[in-house]
Amino acid sequence: MSNNIKEFLLKECIQILDRKDVKDEFKKIMKPVIDMLMQEIYPYIFISILLVLISFLLILGIFILLLRSKLIINALKKI
Numbered sequence: 001m002s003n004n005i006k007e008f009l010l011k012e013c014i015q016i017l018d019r020k021d022v023k024d025e026f027k028k029i030m031k032p033v034i035d036m037l038m039q040e041i042y043p044y045i046f047i048s049i050l051l052v053l054i055s056f057l058l059i060l061g062i063f064i065l066l067l068r069s070k071l072i073i074n075a076l077k078k079i
Contacts, residue, residue: 016022
Protein backbone atom coordinates (compact mmCIF):
# COMPACT_ATOMS: atom_id res chain seq x y z
CA MET A 1 0.00 0.00 0.00
CA SER A 2 2.67 2.51 1.00
CA ASN A 3 4.78 1.54 -2.03
CA ASN A 4 1.80 2.30 -4.24
CA ILE A 5 1.40 5.75 -2.69
CA LYS A 6 5.11 6.47 -3.13
CA GLU A 7 4.95 5.57 -6.80
CA PHE A 8 1.87 7.71 -7.31
CA LEU A 9 3.44 10.71 -5.58
CA LEU A 10 6.65 10.27 -7.50
CA LYS A 11 4.82 10.13 -10.83
CA GLU A 12 2.81 13.24 -9.93
CA CYS A 13 5.93 15.15 -8.93
CA ILE A 14 7.70 14.19 -12.14
CA GLN A 15 4.66 15.16 -14.15
CA ILE A 16 4.56 18.58 -12.49
CA LEU A 17 8.29 19.12 -12.93
CA ASP A 18 8.09 18.23 -16.62
CA ARG A 19 5.82 21.16 -17.39
CA LYS A 20 7.49 24.04 -19.22
CA ASP A 21 6.17 26.77 -16.91
CA VAL A 22 7.53 24.98 -13.84
CA LYS A 23 10.90 24.53 -15.53
CA ASP A 24 11.02 28.23 -16.43
CA GLU A 25 10.15 29.28 -12.87
CA PHE A 26 12.77 26.94 -11.47
CA LYS A 27 15.37 28.45 -13.81
CA LYS A 28 14.38 31.96 -12.71
CA ILE A 29 14.74 30.98 -9.07
CA MET A 30 18.10 29.25 -9.55
CA LYS A 31 19.71 31.86 -11.83
CA PRO A 32 20.80 34.26 -9.02
CA VAL A 33 22.21 31.37 -7.00
CA ILE A 34 24.19 30.06 -9.96
CA ASP A 35 25.43 33.56 -10.85
CA MET A 36 26.61 34.12 -7.28
CA LEU A 37 28.30 30.73 -7.23
CA MET A 38 30.07 31.44 -10.50
CA GLN A 39 31.31 34.80 -9.20
CA GLU A 40 32.71 33.06 -6.14
CA ILE A 41 34.58 30.35 -8.06
CA TYR A 42 35.94 32.46 -10.97
CA PRO A 43 39.22 33.26 -9.14
CA TYR A 44 39.77 29.57 -8.45
CA ILE A 45 39.11 28.73 -12.09
CA PHE A 46 41.70 31.29 -13.23
CA ILE A 47 44.23 30.08 -10.66
CA SER A 48 43.69 26.49 -11.81
CA ILE A 49 44.20 27.46 -15.46
CA LEU A 50 47.34 29.39 -14.52
CA LEU A 51 48.74 26.40 -12.61
CA VAL A 52 48.01 24.06 -15.51
CA LEU A 53 49.77 26.46 -17.89
CA ILE A 54 52.80 26.75 -15.60
CA SER A 55 52.92 22.97 -15.23
CA PHE A 56 52.78 22.55 -19.01
CA LEU A 57 55.63 25.02 -19.50
CA LEU A 58 57.74 23.26 -16.87
CA ILE A 59 57.18 19.86 -18.46
CA LEU A 60 57.97 21.31 -21.89
CA GLY A 61 61.20 22.79 -20.51
CA ILE A 62 62.21 19.45 -18.99
CA PHE A 63 61.48 17.72 -22.29
CA ILE A 64 63.65 20.21 -24.19
CA LEU A 65 66.48 19.79 -21.67
CA LEU A 66 66.30 16.00 -22.02
CA LEU A 67 66.39 16.21 -25.81
CA ARG A 68 69.31 18.62 -25.71
CA SER A 69 71.28 16.41 -23.31
CA LYS A 70 70.56 13.35 -25.44
CA LEU A 71 71.81 15.14 -28.55
CA ILE A 72 74.98 16.23 -26.73
CA ILE A 73 75.62 12.67 -25.49
CA ASN A 74 75.10 11.26 -28.99
CA ALA A 75 77.47 13.88 -30.45
CA LEU A 76 80.15 13.00 -27.89
CA LYS A 77 79.81 9.28 -28.64
CA LYS A 78 80.49 9.92 -32.33
CA ILE A 79 83.74 11.73 -31.56
